[in-house]
Amino acid sequence: MRIFDPHIHMTSRTTDDYEAMHAAGVRAIVEPAFWLGQPRTSPASFHDYFDSLLGWEPFRAAQYGITHHCTLALNPKEANDPRCAPVLDDLPRYLVKDQVVAVGEIGYDSMTPAEDTALEHQLQLAADHDLPALVHTPHRDKLAGLRRTLDAVAASALPAERVLLDHLNETTVEEAKDSGAWLGFSVYPDTKMDERRMVAVLREFGPEKVLVNSAADWGKSDPLKTRKVADAMLAAGFDEDDVDLVLWRNPVAFYSLSGRLRLTAPATGPTHEGNSILRGAPATGTAAHPVAAGA
Amino acid sequence: MTAVHAGPDTGQGGAARPETLAAGLDEDARRWLEQARAEAAAQAPGWEPRFAEAGRRCGPADDARVLLLTAARPDPADLTRLYRQGTAAERRAVLLALPLLETDPAHGVPLVEDALRTNDTSLLAAALGDYAARHLQAHTWRHAVLKCLFTGVPVSRVAGLASRSRGDGELARMLRAYAAERTAAGRAVPDDLHHVLALTEEER
Numbered sequence: 001m002r003i004f005d006p007h008i009h010m011t012s013r014t015t016d017d018y019e020a021m022h023a024a025g026v027r028a029i030v031e032p033a034f035w036l037g038q039p040r041t042s043p044a045s046f047h048d049y050f051d052s053l054l055g056w057e058p059f060r061a062a063q064y065g066i067t068h069h070c071t072l073a074l075n076p077k078e079a080n081d082p083r084c085a086p087v088l089d090d091l092p093r094y095l096v097k098d099q100v101v102a103v104g105e106i107g108y109d110s111m112t113p114a115e116d117t118a119l120e121h122q123l124q125l126a127a128d129h130d131l132p133a134l135v136h137t138p139h140r141d142k143l144a145g146l147r148r149t150l151d152a153v154a155a156s157a158l159p160a161e162r163v164l165l166d167h168l169n170e171t172t173v174e175e176a177k178d179s180g181a182w183l184g185f186s187v188y189p190d191t192k193m194d195e196r197r198m199v200a201v202l203r204e205f206g207p208e209k210v211l212v213n214s215a216a217d218w219g220k221s222d223p224l225k226t227r228k229v230a231d232a233m234l235a236a237g238f239d240e241d242d243v244d245l246v247l248w249r250n251p252v253a254f255y256s257l258s259g260r261l262r263l264t265a266p267a268t269g270p271t272h273e274g275n276s277i278l279r280g281a282p283a284t285g286t287a288a289h290p291v292a293a294g295a
Numbered sequence: 296m297t298a299v300h301a302g303p304d305t306g307q308g309g310a311a312r313p314e315t316l317a318a319g320l321d322e323d324a325r326r327w328l329e330q331a332r333a334e335a336a337a338q339a340p341g342w343e344p345r346f347a348e349a350g351r352r353c354g355p356a357d358d359a360r361v362l363l364l365t366a367a368r369p370d371p372a373d374l375t376r377l378y379r380q381g382t383a384a385e386r387r388a389v390l391l392a393l394p395l396l397e398t399d400p401a402h403g404v405p406l407v408e409d410a411l412r413t414n415d416t417s418l419l420a421a422a423l424g425d426y427a428a429r430h431l432q433a434h435t436w437r438h439a440v441l442k443c444l445f446t447g448v449p450v451s452r453v454a455g456l457a458s459r460s461r462g463d464g465e466l467a468r469m470l471r472a473y474a475a476e477r478t479a480a481g482r483a484v485p486d487d488l489h490h491v492l493a494l495t496e497e498e499r
């Protein structure tokens with residue numbers, strides 16, 4: 001089974017997670033830029049974070065046979081902080097980088113005017129850079145947030161077909177699907193979606209344009225939720241092709257809209273032999289010499 | 296296509312010659328590279344985005360980026376900015392281009408030292424070419440060799456290894472101490488360590 005996790009914050013995770021993800025079938029991931037838990041205080045803090053998503057983290061992932069791409073943006077929460085918002089001016093020089101496959105996470109947190117401005121601006125940046133957009137839908141007042149998001153997308157230069165609406169659930173999936181956007185579901189241990197409900201949504205709305213992610217980060221979350229959803233789908237009578245569509249082909253299709261998705265694991269240098277995972281062939285194992293933290 | 300002309304330094308230090316690089320590309324990539332190289336040579340404002348997007352436009356991106364750098368010959372301030380604002384792949388290209396650009400060590404060595412502080416083995420390997428062999432201080436260079444042993448970068452990637460190691464008693468001491476530490480921990484001593492140690496024991 002080949003798995004593509006289209007939304008996971010690996011900077012917050014350990015190499016044990018990478019190892020377990022590879023063993024579970026994860027061969028490709030996208031890491032969206034987001035909030036760190038501790039608020040940032042300047043654009044420079046974003047620069048280091050973006051550089052890490054374009055440098056160290058892909059190297060770390062490749063050591064475990066996993067291809068890493070990222071999405072970059074000013075996230076909805078910090079769009080409200082005037083100390084952070086100037087990073088919007090720096091985004092154009094980052095959005096040209098090879099491994100950037102979307103603008104994201106953008107969207108609403110508390111639905112403020114500052115969030116409106118940042119969302120509008122970044123939807124335009126996505127259109128200007130020929131990139132799709134990963135749009136986070138808010139956790140509080142979710143349905144109203146989804147509708148405001150759809151209005152913002154409709155008013156933008158970016159067609160809904162180039163937007164992935166994330167963190168959907170039973171209350172928002174129908175209107176999201178009607179918009180023509182791609183449908184993202186985050187599966188969490190206690191909040192957001194769970195495996196059983198995910199299977200029910202797939203039964204009702206079908207697997208087309210549906211992406212499932214673990215959204216694992218520094219909070220209580222599980223980087224193997226993608227695999228657990230795949231297993232739950234099989235147990236519920238979906239066939240392997242349905243699983244492959246949701247857990248691999250749909251995320252590949254969405255991020256391929258960027259023209260930048262490269263699924264041949266890049267060689268990370270002399271200690272790692274690149275594994276071709278274009279067709280999901282099992283990687284030949286992890287690198288012989290994962291780099292020790294203290295090296 | 297119009298032949299892309301090699302700069303005066305191209306072909307030294309292991310970088311691909313433009314003709315060799317172009318021969319391996321499909322038509323679109325060849326055309327893109329030709330255009331990007333012309334923009335770089337003219338220092339046109341769009342050449343830096345070309346440097347960034349080389350990976351998705353042009354197969355062997357390290358070679359393509361080095362070619363753009365040797366065409367543009369950015370001044371030290373711009374070269375430093377390209378490194379600092381670059382992805383790992385872009386930083387690697389800057390490091391590989393240093394000997395071809397004959398960058399003043401006052402500007403180039405800090406970039407090599409930055410790369411040597413990382414744990415990305417591809418950056419370490421790119422940093423340890425001819426430029427490092429020529430310009431790194433003895434202490435920094437010895438630590439770089441030791442770091443190769445720590446991180447699994449084959450020492451065959453270290454330019455000038457034999458000539459710089461020869462008769463280097465301090466490097467030999469560091470290698471023996473590392474071997475003792477590995478042995479005390481019940482771990483294998485890398486073959487490369489014995490190889491470098493043997494080099495240090497050759498007479499200057």
